[in-house]
Amino acid sequence: MKFLFIAPRFHNNQYYWVKSLTDHNHEVRFWVWRKEPLENYSALTPSLIPRSSFGLPKILSCYREMKALDPDIVVVRDPRSFLFVFVSMLIARMQKRKVFIYSQTPLYQTMSWVKKITVRLMLRFFGSLWITPIIGDMRYPKFHPRAFYVPFAIEPQAQEKSPVRRPIRIISVGKIYQERKNHLLLLEAFYDSLKKSDIRLTIIGALSGNSPEYFNKMRVYIKKYDLEQTVEIKTNLEHNEVLREYAKHDLFVLPSSNEPLAYSPLEAMGAGLPVICSDTNGFRWYVKDGENGYIFKSEDVSDLKDKVSLAIPRLQEMSKNSLNSVKQFYTPKSFYEKFMEAVQSV
Template sequence: MWIVYLKCQGEWLYRGTKGIFWVSRIGKKGYIMRILYIAPRYHTNQIAIIDGWIRHGDTVGFLSHYEGCIEDYSSIKPIVVGYSRAFLFIERFYLRINRKKENAIDFRLKYGFPPLIKLNKLIKQFSPDMLITRERSIYSIFVTLLCKLHKYPVILYNQSPLWGEVVKEDLSHKIIRSLTPSYRITPVFCYGKKVEQKRKDDKAFYLPFLMEPHLAPSKKSYFGDGYIHVLAIGKYQERKNHFMLIEVIEELGKRYPVRLVIAGEVSNEFHKRYYNEIKQYILSRHLDTIVELKVNLSRNEIFNLYKQSDLYVLASTAEPASVSHLEAMSFSLPVILGEDNGTANYVEEGVNGFIFRDNDKEDLKIKIENLLFDREQILRMGKESYRLVCEKYQFVSYYTKILEILERMD
């Protein structure tokens, strides 16, 4: 398969050229489907989806609100649409007032609005058969209105669970729902293990994250230098529970040959402060021989860490929908993560890993020790992780569900 780069008023899309079975939005042969995504930024959890469309022979474009600090453009280069000058003026004052709040920058995710003329021009130039916009926000309201104006089918993507609590029926939520797409896709099935006493919208669909199988268990080497290498990936934020994980590894390191690598993003002063606290703790406890910190790695560097590791642990709490453990699974790693994670169901308990009780250090320790004690179990679970990625998280299922949604919309 080879890819032709297309230039359309700027660098923003690619076309796969080996698609034998081309489909329109109603599934007819002989038509290249044109798919346009609009989201705050281009996240790594979208790479496998974009690659899937390209390999299928379709045309895909991506418009982002802004450019993230660490992004991989090997598959597609988004156009950054940005925000209107009026909103940027408002945001400057908001950030100045709330400069001590770590999440103040998220103000733009809910209330940011686009440069409407520019956005309208780009959408019309692409002329999508389907547009997918991220989150119920002011930005998505404008996207939805433009799609209705030009009669483009539009679907909402967010990380609210398929099976959730009672929908809020106050006036403001009703207005927002009426102004954003009624059809919705989500990679989150539900929070917790049960759907009893939860409800599902008839126009909501579960489309899990996708992942390429990267390293088969038959080709993977485990236990380099005789150690069990544990990997954790995530921004340097308090909710990632790095201290709890380090304390567990410190205790288990007295009985088992274990090493821990933490890789994360440091992109603002809050991340930097937390990272320095962790670094100081490691030095004060003389743990620098068993715990290593890494910062702002490229995707290839992250992939090398997966190859060198034996076990992946995500100790975080309040995790909307992580994709890193699915990535670890694609490298034949068993995974352990907390129950307060929207994508915890990607792990099959006792098959390819374990799920520990939220913020429970002792339960996390028990789950990790189960694997440190039995290296054969690491090999078995790693093999199952790879199998699950191959069977459940490939583009064909995503594509089939998208066609089903579009047929219902027609």
């Protein structure tokens, strides 16, 4: 089959989706509005959507290119948020193609009547079905009968991690210029441990040249509290370099708040790391609290400290659980089976 993905950019969380489809001999193309540094194009190189001098998509060019590609299914990233995606979806429907709408919204949830009507209208007039990588709270109904859960995927490491040795190495991966990643909260939570215990912290993330303010605040904090010997910050690493870093660490912590669904925690689990994230991060639905990680109350330094204290004595046990979770639910094979289940439904 031929698949065309349309999104603002090629996020690395799409890498194994694309690779899995191409490994099964499907043809995949990816249209993006922009390209960013550090994106992993080893499975596929995305194409920029033609745009006018006014910054709008060239509708006729998009129409012709889509017609030439002749995809069986067009997968669009939430058209409620991006005008160019909505335009692309209209073109796909004009050409009578099947459209999958992809968003990071929980499959099982309660929705306001306004959102319900919006979803129903979009699926009725434009989309064949809706896919999401967030399962949500199964005490509630699916937000639409034609909505499907399709998980993010990662290739798990072949072997279990070796026994934990001192110093304990903790890693956090997230854009350093975004305040919602809460790196300062992380430093505050680990201040006592970093000063008194045998613990090391590594923070990895992209750093925008135009947005160094938050990064500078982190550097000031580290210097003020004399943490230079216990905290290391690594910026703008290539994706494969980041993947290698997980294997050098024992525990992953991402304190971000109000994040639809972070991908770096799944990469960490694939390397056998227990994961700690907040209760306002969509990744909480991938964490079995107390088994492969912990969920802490968002923005609560004290609760984050408590969860780290609970995890450290159980790192070896929880490491095995993390790896087993990935092998059971989040491999490229898991993605492919769920995705093709959705495809076959139409």
